[in-house]
Amino acid sequence: MNQPTLSGxxxxxxxxxxxxSPFAVLETIDRLQKAMESHHLTIFAHIDHSEGARRVGLEMQEAHVLLFGNPRSGTPLMVASPLLALDLPLxxxxxxxxKHVWVSSIDPTYLQKRYALSPELIGNIAGSETLIEQTLAAHEP
Structure with missing residues (x-):
């Protein structure tokens, strides 16, 4: 379902x-990738949905998904709740x-409630939101 934005x-x-994001799509991606790598996070995949659409003759807005994480952080979560593997990597x-660029992610507290995880365990991935916030606020990569 296509939901238009209202007033941005x-x-x-x-x-x-x-x-x-105050940056263009590609610059946002680049900044996020650099921030993830500097925090020793693995980027498992970069999916360019818009390119996939173009390859089959369709048009869509720019849409890229980065799959990222750290097995040391995610493994204890999946041991505690195996179904969480459906939502990991992040x-x-x-x-x-x-004209707006957006960055969307799943709220770790939502995952905590969904899978009945302890605050200590969800802490393994809660820092991802801070990393995204800081990256979007940074003026330098």
Whole structure:
């Protein structure tokens, strides 16, 4: 379902945090990748949904997903709740709608509630939100 933005407010969904990026799509991706690598996070995949659409003759807004994480952080979570493997590795969506660039991710507290995880365990991945916030606020890569 296509939900248009109203006055620059992005569509929302339960458990999703969406922030506006002050940077273009590709610069946002580059900054996030560099920040993840500097924090010893593995980028498992970069999915370019918009390129996939172009390859089959369709058009869509720019939409990229980075799958990232650290096995030392994620493994204890999946041991405690094996179904959490459906939501790990973590993902961040960088997308454009109209003239705005957005960065969306799953709120770790949503995952904590969904899988009944302890605060200590969810702490293993809670820092991802701070990393995203700091990257979008940074003026230098």
């Amino acid at each position: 407010i992005p569509p929302s969904a339960e458990g999703v945090i969406t922030r506006r 993902k961040v969506l960088i997308w454009q709608q109209d």
